[in-house]
Amino acid sequence: MIATLDRVTYTYPAGHSPALRQIQLTLDEGRFVVVAGPSAGGKSTFLRLFNGLVPQFSGGRFEGRVRVCGRDATRTPSRDLALTAGMVFQDPEAQSIVDRVEDEIAFALEQRGLRPSEMRARIDGVLRALAIEHLRDRRLTTLSGGERQRVAIAAVLALGPRLLLLDEPTSQLDPDGAELVVDAIHRLHGERGLTTLVVEHRLDRFLPLADDVVHVADGAAARLAPRRFAAAYAGAPAVARLGRRLGLDPLPLTPAEAYAGHAAALAALRPRPLPARPPVGAELIGARGLELAYGSIAALAGASLVLKEGEILALMGPNASGKSSLLRAIVGLAEPGAGELHFGGERPPEGVAARSAFAGLVPQQPALALYQATVAEEIADSLASRRSALSLAAALARWGLTEIAERDPRDLSVGQQQRVAIAAMLAHEPPVWLLDEPTRGADPATKTWLAERLRVHTASGGAAIIATHDIEAAAAIATRVVRLDGGRVDFDLPATVAFGAGGPLPTQVAQLVPGALLPEDVLV
């Protein structure tokens, strides 16, 4: 047994109610544990118990006992506990000190007074374990997010912890970067037998690797077997939700498991007839041959697309393919060097404020701009800036924010903050919504909320473009898919074709049941 939590109850310094309640849990050595649950349920707080950040760094009221590797985690100084329980955070940029990879990994070892030969041996070992030997002499600022996150893991591992704690390590990364980090964590666990705790929303990658799942919700924690957890959790991977509908036993967690265990049952499945494509109206946005460059780097190289009333267009493609640049060019945050742009068939107005009155853009991290004391003031501020005729009460109700109208945006959970920020950006209800990675780091409840808002918007003649990497979320809402690559349109297909079996971006369910995209599309 590597850790024991005994009747732990914890309240943050400014908290009115406990963030964690009466948690009683043991953790066996060498296990791979996924910590899952709804946003603001207490997952990150739970994780911080194991290295003493809660309550040593956060303060607040603490009851109970936490023992990690035989030491009292609430009393052992973090300097010493860091040797036992190493932690990697969400944001790879907010956890590095030195500017070269080798120096960054060596920094903590130097502070411990290790001999250079011992340091070199440890650095070689962790670089090899994480397959980043080629990055040894690189500067951190030249690395991608996935590479930086692996360097952060290496820096923690070099101290030789027995317990590795990861707080949403892939939430800030694109799919390629996330895949590299997941592979690295999986390999480390397999090769070194390192006890690993991962807090994560994107369960499709981590759940198949887990020995246990700790479900944290409303401050309570319960340990479950992964399949038992997937059988009940709303945010389980699509293949598990399909298996749940079909009553498959054992419940598959990946398409490969489903094929291997239930080939006959899958072969008998038929898709529900897909709904008729919703009628589309007049052209709202027309972009033709847009070219845009940042210095000598071309971001758009002749990109074209048309968006019509009633459409939800998923804009997909690898990093730096031009997705964000296209959205920025539409609202005037970037000036294309060539090409034509039309709003409703006419030349767009000049200026960001005027253009975003017609095509409202929600950029990445919109919550950065929240600054008012309450949610209501934040929405009122947006309505006043736009001179909108909509009443504050109506806007709050439309965006489902009435219940939290008097709360301080900074005290809300990440998911709630994201909703407030999206509402603040689009409170004036422009006909076109442009959303840049709105589901990154979002919990299932926020994704469902956004999908519902988009359906209401397009049903009333609006349209939307959503830049995203999330195939499953896009398949649930998009009517069309445009993939960019190198600043050009790679393909422009109906969503049923793009995400379907044989399409370029098949969903998990489409791989199992041709003709269906989501678990709900399969006839049972």
Add this chain to the structure above:
Amino acid sequence: MSTVAWTGWVTLVMAVALTTTNPLYLTIVLLTVILVAAISPKTEGAGLGIRFMLVLGLALFVLSIGVAVINTGSGEHVLLTLPRLDAPDKLGGLSLGGDITAEAVVGGAIRGTVILSILLGFAVFSAAVSPHAVLRLAPAVLFHAGLVITIGLALLPSTLADLQRIREVQALRGRAAGIRELPAIVVPVVMGGLDRAMRFAEAMEARGYATPPPVPAATRLLGMASAPLLIAAAWIWFYYPEIRWMGVLAAVAGVAAVLLWGWDIARRRRTTRLNVEREPLLLFVAGRASFLLAAGAVLADLGGWLPTSYNPFAGLPAPEFGAVGALLALAPTWPLLFLASAEGRPSEGRAAPEAVLQ
């Protein structure tokens, strides 16, 4: 050039500039720094930093002259006379305007040249050496102060990026640019910066950087005692010349207390280095000699033995020019010997631009 050598050089520039009021020597120091700035290796971004510091230094040079001429009023060589405004005695008796004298202009120019030389020297140093490399050189006793500065520097670029993002988001919300909209920009930047700093501090705590080993009470007492001892030493030295020997005793005691405090902390925080910068013998000697020369210049100035002072208000005499002062002013030229042979190569601290763009 190594980090130690650059640190020695910038220390020497600062010491010589601060201990010299002779305009001839100061001009030599300034020209020396400009020459080193021109030939020192720098990335594109670092070049921008030097230009910024040059503009700031020139602005402060002009401001220094401006402040000197409008509130001095003393001197015999009157250039022109402005209307005079005297503040009441209760407010310090400050006078603005009146006679604008050549002495005041020269005095302001001397102060401005000191500021310009130091700013430019630091810009060159910052362009050539990574702050992280300096942090790794910091003695154990200064580790936490260095860590705070390094973290601040690490957060600066992300804060500037936040500023740009928030301006864009507010424009997308339909807010017009202008002074009334400042809170919509400043509040989120400050809140975001605090939030980022907290996350950074938490990450450092989790890695065990933030918690030093415990220091015993006796050591802390030594550290606390050193400050009043050194202040007392300076006080006695300048205001009670008849008992200067007591000032010397207090200074010795203060320095001893600082050294013991630092030694004990360093002993408890045993650190090592993975990579030690290798220096040719000549560079090693030049870097360390710079520290010694800087310390010697400061001590000689305190003792009044340095022939580099000049008082323009003593009738605006022609500044003297002697061998000692000239050699001291020329001392910061030594990096030219090493840079001339390594021109075009990146320094150890900063990568070349192409490496950054990989």
